Amino acid sequence: MPAWQALPRLIRNPHQTLVEMANRADGDVVRVGLGVSSAYLVTNPEHVQQVLHEKADNYPRGDDTPLWRSVRKLVGDGILAEGETWTASRRTLAPLFRPTRLNALVDTMADAVADTAGRLDEVAAAGQPVNIGGELSRMVSSAIMRVFFADRVSVDSALRIMAAQEVIVTSMAPRLLAPFVPWWIRLPGDKRFHAAVEAIDDILLPVLREALREPGEGDDVLSTLARARTAEGQPLSMKQMRDDLVSMVAVTTETTYVVLTWLWPVLTNHPDVTERLYDEVGRVVGPGPVRADHLPELTYTRLVLQELLRLYPAGWIVPRRAAGADVLGGVRIEPGATIVLSPYATQRLPSLWGPTAADFDPERFAPEQQARQPLPRYAYYPFGGGRHRCLGEHLFNVEAVLIVTTLVSRFRFTLTDSAIPRTRVAASLRPARPVEVVLTPLDRHRTR
Template sequence: MNVSSVDQPYRLGDAPGAVPVLGNALNIFRDPLNYLPSLRHEGDLVKVKLGRETAYMACTHEVIQELLHNPRTFDKGGEFIDKMRIILGDGVGTCSATTHKRQRSFLQPAFRKDRLAQYTQVMQNHVGELIDSWRPGQQVTILDEMSRLTTRVTAQAMFSDSKVGAAAIAEVQRSFPKVWHGVYRRMFLPVPFLHELPIKANREYREALQRLDDVIATMVAAYRADGLEHDDILSIVLAGRDEDGVGLTDEQVRDELMTILAAGVETPASGLASAFWLLSQTPEAEAKLHAEVDAVLGGRTASYEDFANLPYTNMVVNEALRMYPPVWFITRRAVEDSTLAGYPVPAGSSILFSPYALHRDPSLFPDPDAFVPERWTMDSVRAMPRGACITFSGGSRKCLGDVLANQEMTIAIASIAARWRLRAVPGHTFKPLVKAELSVGTLPMTVESR
């Protein structure tokens, strides 16, 4: 599919600043959040040197949409996806287009509308415990708090059996951050021998990954042995069958559960942390949020039924995810000689695109560096080009859990804002931390009672 029009030809450019041996990789590694958005000035499609290889950066909305709507030509692959396969295996987020439809069918029932209330109830319970644990004047590292919250919520949604699930949830909370950090190092330091050295970071990564594999294997074995319906994601995945009546193997189940962990922990945690920092810097938006949650909740914890009555809170979520999309950089690989934006792309080429860079395009989002939740009113959304915001990717590979993540984040922000105000600690400035996901890093905030 080519979404260009005849009177709007695309431009092919070359990324500036390439150096011998490394090409443009050093520019990307040093300052990706400024360098990648700047490439749209070089062309709609830009050639990028990554070492000896030539990759292609899709810079503009139209070209990214062309890329996303041709999943069989531009399949999952490239530097980002290849490194993610280290932990996610061949799950629904990383598998080939040829198997994606089958694998998605096993997970789809877990994300039906009738399941959302069940999962948001888990968020309601855990966010209630979190806000009860805070004390006025307490200083918290906001990303750590949100990560602990989303890890507990995601793990319980996966493993609800209280007899064996509690230990699994605790292990996920312990090990997943170490694995995720290890993937980041391997993504941006593509020198294999460095990751085989007998140093602490490599040892901790391997041990944590093994513990996660072990806990998932234990849970799968326990669920297969008792044969009971536990009303959770693992039960749904184990019960699934394809058109030929064949279910997933234990290895395939492991890959899907690791994919759900990666999507369910880091994306909402980073988005929540960003939202609270942005609110602390934007008093007008914070006042509107507080007015809404006070009117709807009156100090109580939000529930699934409250979601429809929290439109401004949901706008805050959408705008935080636009400004700081946790999945900030994505890759694809051309499976055959093809064209993109009308230019030839050889088979095997990596194609890069960045939700962060796209969301900073002023032709799509005027004053893109400003936090403006009102961008997400119904009228404003209708006026946007379709696919202008790709926080959860797009096309047939759009994230299965996008609606759930959005609802859970809305419930969490409303519940916290009903009781507490979070303030940035003086002397600490916000600098987005670029890892496997985009986050606020170790930003401290002070908890104030409302």
């Protein structure tokens, strides 16, 4: 697509434009003109697999792609880097995300979520609307600071960090929309971006220094970093620990509350899904609290979350840079070319998901449906893929179920605006407006 067609549409609505380009190409690689440069939109699962898995060495993240260039200015070199630095960071931090560790902490996370949800009782009794994104942020912070940071970072501090992250991912929009502009040219949002990065450092660096003085024996992030050693047996540098710590805060907090913010408008527009969800939670969890032994029985809840991730993946765009020449789907890729993968576009392709691809239908993930119509491996990749697949995938699958079931066991929700919000241009997929809800305590609302 030539620049004179692509650029205005991408600036106006990049998410929908990527979907339309992918649908018209029906999985073919699309060359997108961006004025002084070009990018290649890759949405076919076979081609995505080549980029993320089979030929991953040829398609690194690339420091000069707009998204990763900005991300690196926030998190530096660590778990989101490449090469030996990434390998060392992942070796240090991956054990914290093992399913066995997280499963043992389910009840601890559930208690933290329930404690935070309890503060909504007064708001519900008064019938006051609340910004559900803000409340989800508090729930996520409470659970994560307890199980990943051993309460060394307070919930209030975590909320300030998440507010700074909000500034960061939204202030990156001009860079995403003008990828050809070099970093030394200031764009709107740059000043806010740098101020937010400094604000995060001001909160976390004193906590890190305290952890170095008293590492402790726990398996939380700070203790783990303080005790970690390089391959040569030396302590990690302060910069390495800082970069990994900032990355871990982002990885463990961002996805869950961003994705779950979309849930409530979706449920409002799908009352049949809502009733099935409430019926399952009422039958399995009752008035709560949710416990670890409930999770295997919350099958429909998990289907709802899978479908939510299909239509609203937090990581909606995954850029890569071609290190060497290649051919994808018959299209020659030159060295240095920008490759744009988009779970948001691939996961809405009618050629993969049928004529109802844009509809919210949790049943498409039911085991019997998957058995009848198995999907290609990379038709669905909300957590990325290959060696850089997100460490926080299992964490989301546990934490999101805990939050949803806790809220559903307590309240009914009425939105002040029932329309599903438009998407906002940002590094992660956010609604263009706050999602406000009015809560009704379930014991007063339930009539059945």
